[in-house]
Amino acid sequence: MSRPPEDVLLEIKGLKTYFFTEEGVVKAIESVDIEVYKSETLGLVGESGSGKSVTALSILGIVPDPPGKILDGQVVFHGQDLRHLSDADMRKIRGNQIAMIFQDPMTSLNPVFTVGDQISEAIMLHQKVSKKEAKEKSIKIMSLVGIPSADERVDNYPFEFSGGMRQRVMIAMALSCNPELLIADEPSTSLDVTIQAQILELLKATSEEFDMSIILITHDMGVIAEMCDRVAVMYAGYICEIGDIMIIFKSPFHPYTRGLLGAIPRPDAEREDLTIIRGAIPNLINPPSACRFHPRCDYFMQGLCDVILPSIIEVEPGHDIRCHIYTEEGKAWMQKHGQQREIGKIPIGKAIN
Numbered sequence: 001m002s003r004p005p006e007d008v009l010l011e012i013k014g015l016k017t018y019f020f021t022e023e024g025v026v027k028a029i030e031s032v033d034i035e036v037y038k039s040e041t042l043g044l045v046g047e048s049g050s051g052k053s054v055t056a057l058s059i060l061g062i063v064p065d066p067p068g069k070i071l072d073g074q075v076v077f078h079g080q081d082l083r084h085l086s087d088a089d090m091r092k093i094r095g096n097q098i099a100m101i102f103q104d105p106m107t108s109l110n111p112v113f114t115v116g117d118q119i120s121e122a123i124m125l126h127q128k129v130s131k132k133e134a135k136e137k138s139i140k141i142m143s144l145v146g147i148p149s150a151d152e153r154v155d156n157y158p159f160e161f162s163g164g165m166r167q168r169v170m171i172a173m174a175l176s177c178n179p180e181l182l183i184a185d186e187p188s189t190s191l192d193v194t195i196q197a198q199i200l201e202l203l204k205a206t207s208e209e210f211d212m213s214i215i216l217i218t219h220d221m222g223v224i225a226e227m228c229d230r231v232a233v234m235y236a237g238y239i240c241e242i243g244d245i246m247i248i249f250k251s252p253f254h255p256y257t258r259g260l261l262g263a264i265p266r267p268d269a270e271r272e273d274l275t276i277i278r279g280a281i282p283n284l285i286n287p288p289s290a291c292r293f294h295p296r297c298d299y300f301m302q303g304l305c306d307v308i309l310p311s312i313i314e315v316e317p318g319h320d321i322r323c324h325i326y327t328e329e330g331k332a333w334m335q336k337h338g339q340q341r342e343i344g345k346i347p348i349g350k351a352i353n
């Protein structure tokens with residue numbers, strides 16, 4: 001922990017979430033530890049299937065059950081473990097103190113109600129206001145998120161909005177109760193690039209205005225660089241690296257982060273310069289033993305990475321890594337085998353200033 005406890009808004013400790021399916025047990029989240037600080041934007045990045053959305057659903061206590069189950073860990077928000085709250089108390093927190101924006105706004109909006117009714121309902125669920133007041137608040141928040149003629153648009157149905165505008169409605173709904181934490185799961189991937197930039201800009205501005213923390217889930221390292229203060233890199237159910245955005249972009253310590261950053265096309269790089277992480281994310285019913293990244297890793301230490309899960313090492317204040325390159329066991333392995341495993345510094349970060 002690099003900040004005083006009063007700066008921590010949410011702390012996830014040892015989270016473990018599995019899905020018990022007919023094909024077998026999907027070990028989606030094996031052990032996740034993340035702290036979210038007050039007023040920060042934390043990026044959560046990783047390839048498809050790494051467990052980003054399941055982490056978000058686990059925080060909110062909405063993992064589909066069956067087949068999903070949170071088996072272990074704590075989700076501490078304002079000093080209380082959300083896992084121990086009753087359903088009724090958890091509902092009060094959801095939408096009120098912690099809100100979420102899902103990837104596809106069409107599936108989250110009800111097609112048979114006007115957007116005004118839906119935002120008003122979210123407001124009335126958590127605040128003691130009349131229907132009229134809720135509608136006025138809805139119009140205000142719709143204008144705030146950049147929906148033109150909000151006083152007329154409030155009576156429109158979701159299908160009357162474009163994709164970008166629907167995503168704004170979702171953001172308006174999420175912001176309507178001034179949440180302290182917003183979890184945005186790929187909030188802009190289904191949109192074209194200019195709208196995507198506008199939505200991200202809007203999120204940034206509102207987080208500053210509302211003094212709100214954001215967990216921004218994306219597989220886009222460019223979006224992370226643009227938006228976040230810190231980043232947590234996730235792979236197959238573990239956080240493999242977490243720290244300040246500048247530090248991680250300049251010198252990633254984990255081979256997986258290095259691979260992810262190396263895969264970003266840059267105008268100044270030749271095509272051959274792009275590093276591709278070989279292989280694919282494993283099936284989580286039978287994941288690789290110990291460090292789940294080991295079959296894809298260029299720094300693999302046989303007999304160690306496939307046998308012992310690396311513990312979390314704080315390589316510098318506020319920068320944590322789960323990789324044997326930095327553990328005592330790893331150092332002993334290198335000495336014994338007379339082989340060095342060193343991650344080069346600043347391999348690809350020169351384009352980020």
Ligand SMILES: Nc1ncnc2c1ncn2[C@@H]1O[C@H](COP(=O)(O)OP(=O)(O)OP(=O)(O)O)[C@@H](O)[C@H]1O
Nearest residue numbers: 019026028047048049050051052053054055064284
């Ligand atoms: N309802 C479910 N039943 C069974 N397995 C599931 C379920 N939901 C998620 N999983 C599995 O959990 C793992 C993590 O999935 P998750 O949706 O969190 O990935 P993600 O990182 O959000 O990926 P993406 O970038 O594609 O959204 C995957 O192996 C996925 O198949």
Ligand SMILES: [Mg+2]
Nearest residue numbers: 052053054185
């Ligand atoms: Mg997802």
